[in-house]
Amino acid sequence: MRNIVLALAFVSASAFVQPNARSAPRVQPVSETKADLEALAAKLNPVVPFFDPIGLADQTFWATSPWEALGSTNEATIGFLRHAEIKHGRVAMAAFVGYCVQANGLRFPWPMTMDGSPFPEAGLSPEAQWDAIPFAAKWQIISVIAFLELWGEAAGDAHYMKGGKPGDFPDLVDNKNMQIPHPVPLNLFDPFGFSKKKTEAQKAEGLIKELNNGRLAQIGIMGFVAASKVDGSVPFLTGIIKHYDGDVMQPFEGNLHLFN
Secondary structure, eight states: HHHHHHHHHHHHHHTOEEEOTTTTOOOOOOOOHHHHHHHHHHHHHHHOOOOOTGGGGOTTTTTEEEHHHHHOOOHHHHHHHHHHHHHHHHHHHHHHHHHHHHHHHHOSSSSSSTTOOOOOOSHHHHHHHHSSOOOHHHHHHHHHHHHHHHHHHHHHOOOTTTTOOOOOOSSSOOOSSOOOOOOOOSSSSTTTSTTGSSSSHHHHHHHHHHHHHHHHHHHHHHHHHHHHHTTTTSSTTTTTSSSOSSSSTTOOOOOOOGGG
């Protein structure tokens, strides 16, 4: 059921993307190498050297797969790994803040749905609050995520596995490669244009901070989830995080009764 829902969400989201006839030729910057990762590691944490115990930076994941044209080089694999880490770090930072907000009972003052239904009870754990929202609301959230994923893969100047910049998210407003039928007022990344005013050195320094914060946030959100599921698994959070009896790997567990 989960796979069907995700597949349909991606299909529905693709309807919002249309090619722009004014698309400009895509730029192909130089791809990163293992040497670049080793240099980056020293900037991220001078105490801990480059750490790659299973040799991911030496791999070529898609050399003999249907995606060979996209990932047939080691640089493409490194681009994939770099982009995945940056994206997961950003999601984890948002999740960490969201978990703190929900765990403290903070909610929007307006109804959650058009029929006036309120948001889930503030006393529930964040995971239980997700279970309590309507099935249609979960569909909407997943559809938006699917659209953003498609946009990030297709609307940029160059794909991160083919020389593009890992972590770069295409503009939603006035994108020269693709257009959205219903215009949005702000870009998802740098909505107020603060980053565009920075120098390249400032941007590079900001990315170092973002990577470190993202790694810490990934540890933090997994610590929250572990503490809520297995009491005492994170001693520092004992008695702080509410217990959750459900399965965090079953996002539609709270709606299974709809199919009985």
